[in-house]
Amino acid sequence: LKVSVIGLGYIGLPTAAVLASVGHEVVGVDVNADVVELINRGQIHIVETDLAGLVQGVVSEGRLRASATAQPSDVFVIAVPTPFKDGNEPDLRFVEQASRSIADVLRPGSLIILESTSPVGTTEKMAAWLSELRPDLAFPHESCAQPDVNVAYCPERVLPGSIITELVKNDRVIGGMTLECSSKARRFYETFVRGECFVTDSRTAEMTKLTENAFRDVNIGFANELSLICDQIGINVWELIRLANKHPRVSILNPGPGVGGHCIAVDPWFIVHSAPDVARLIRTAREVNDGKPLWVVDKVMKAVSDRLLVAERAKVACLGLSFKANVDDLRESPALEIVEALAGQGAAIDIMVVEPFIEHLPATLEGKAALAQFEQAVAEADIVVLLVDHRAFKTIDPSLLLGKVVVDTRGFWQ
Ligand code: SAJ
Numbered sequence: 001l002k003v004s005v006i007g008l009g010y011i012g013l014p015t016a017a018v019l020a021s022v023g024h025e026v027v028g029v030d031v032n033a034d035v036v037e038l039i040n041r042g043q044i045h046i047v048e049t050d051l052a053g054l055v056q057g058v059v060s061e062g063r064l065r066a067s068a069t070a071q072p073s074d075v076f077v078i079a080v081p082t083p084f085k086d087g088n089e090p091d092l093r094f095v096e097q098a099s100r101s102i103a104d105v106l107r108p109g110s111l112i113i114l115e116s117t118s119p120v121g122t123t124e125k126m127a128a129w130l131s132e133l134r135p136d137l138a139f140p141h142e143s144c145a146q147p148d149v150n151v152a153y154c155p156e157r158v159l160p161g162s163i164i165t166e167l168v169k170n171d172r173v174i175g176g177m178t179l180e181c182s183s184k185a186r187r188f189y190e191t192f193v194r195g196e197c198f199v200t201d202s203r204t205a206e207m208t209k210l211t212e213n214a215f216r217d218v219n220i221g222f223a224n225e226l227s228l229i230c231d232q233i234g235i236n237v238w239e240l241i242r243l244a245n246k247h248p249r250v251s252i253l254n255p256g257p258g259v260g261g262h263c264i265a266v267d268p269w270f271i272v273h274s275a276p277d278v279a280r281l282i283r284t285a286r287e288v289n290d291g292k293p294l295w296v297v298d299k300v301m302k303a304v305s306d307r308l309l310v311a312e313r314a315k316v317a318c319l320g321l322s323f324k325a326n327v328d329d330l331r332e333s334p335a336l337e338i339v340e341a342l343a344g345q346g347a348a349i350d351i352m353v354v355e356p357f358i359e360h361l362p363a364t365l366e367g368k369a370a371l372a373q374f375e376q377a378v379a380e381a382d383i384v385v386l387l388v389d390h391r392a393f394k395t396i397d398p399s400l401l402l403g404k405v406v407v408d409t410r411g412f413w414q
Contacts, residue, residue, distance in 0.1 A: 012079035016028040018164065018167050018192055025063060047328040071105060078098045079116055082095060094116075115153075119270045123177060140181055150177075151176070175208075183199070209267070239414075255411070257409040265286075268283075297342060304347055314347070316382070319354050321355040343369050354372055354373065354393075383404065386407070
């Protein structure tokens with residue numbers, strides 16, 4: 001099939017590459033000219049396991065190419081961001097732009113699939129926008145069971161760091177606007193997905209995606225709340241969770257410095273926004289998780305104050321900046337939020353940041369912290385703050401930590 005993937009980010013690019021690798025003729029479309037040029041040279045702009053080789057292979061074989069404009073295709077997969085605008089409402093601007101960008105090249109028989117995490121009703125909205133732009137084509141809606149163009153929602157569910165594997169292995173939920181839309185979309189996914197494809201309507205599929213991430217957020221919120229309680233009453237939360245999880249029906253997640261990334265820290269708000277009066281637990285979990293970075297900052301600042309009683313400056317090594325282990329992604333990272341807050345304290349603190357996945361500190365930390373090498377930073381520090389459980393930090397020589405205050409937000413060295 002000829003497939004256009006709109007948006008070549010963390011989801012779109014791996015999806016385009018996998019589609020090309022199973023034999024589809026794929027055009028990746030992105031508004032960023034640098035990204036288009038880079039991909040056409042067989043290179044990539046993100047760090048993701050096995051992605052570089054895959055893209056290089058399919059580009060050199062001529063099965064994937066990037067373009068700034070959409071091309072006529074059998075299938076259009078839309079994978080663009082859906083931010084939560086200024087913390088107030090879902091921002092569908094990019095879905096709208098993507099719809100505009102494909103409107104001209106649609107033809108009878110085209111299948112459009114939205115993969116972006118979206119508030120319930122977005123797929124219907126997208127069909128309505130397209131219908132306005134292309135009055136000559138019949139789009140699916142309540143009174144049109146036999147549309148010219150098929151529209152479905154099929155959320156991505158892949159875990160950053162394992163995207164290529166999960167794209168193929170995971171089950172998919174496919175929500176067509178009509179039964180025909182669902183079956184067409186299902187046949188398309190079955191060309192590269194080895195998991196099962198479950199069919200439903202578009203609204204249920206949209207809510208399924210939001211529910212999955214809200215479920216994880218609520219469960220991490222539970223673990224984070226436990227960590228605050230345990231800290232207050234003097235119990236080791238890691239030991240507690242390990243023991244509670246010995247129960248056959250208990251499976252508590254890990255407390256951490258907060259919840260980051262552009263999915264779990266954002267998507268539950270879509271649910272809260274659509275049903276604010278009843279989404280109480282989901283909202284509270286968001287608040288608990290969003291409060292955790294400041295709690296960590298307070299812990300570190302307490303250690304800093306103690307140090308400043310006996311020394312002129314406190315040296316703090318912050319281990320990790322990314323939003324989770326073994327990725328380079330700093331979006332909504334609680335680790336970054338914590339380091340920025342520490343750097344803004346105005347106290348006599350020297351901050352060393354260790355982040356193996358980046359070469360330069362983000363602009364917000366420039367001149368306020370120094371990028372350092374792991375062992376050296378730990379050796380020099382008075383206070384060591386473990387923020388991200390990167391594999392590279394596991395093999396620490398325990399003697400390096402002797403005599404230092406350790407704030408291990410992930411229970412990594414327990
Ligand atoms: N975290 C904890 N404790 C845990 C697990 C995670 O503090 O026990 C933190 C992480 O450190 C990170 C954040 O939560 O800051 C989110 O990380 P994650 O690994 O749970 O999830 P993401 O954001 O990388 O990917 C999620 C996945 N969703 C679910 O697991 C339900 C993925 O399958 C989705 O495709 C992705 O969101 C998405 O794009 O929506």
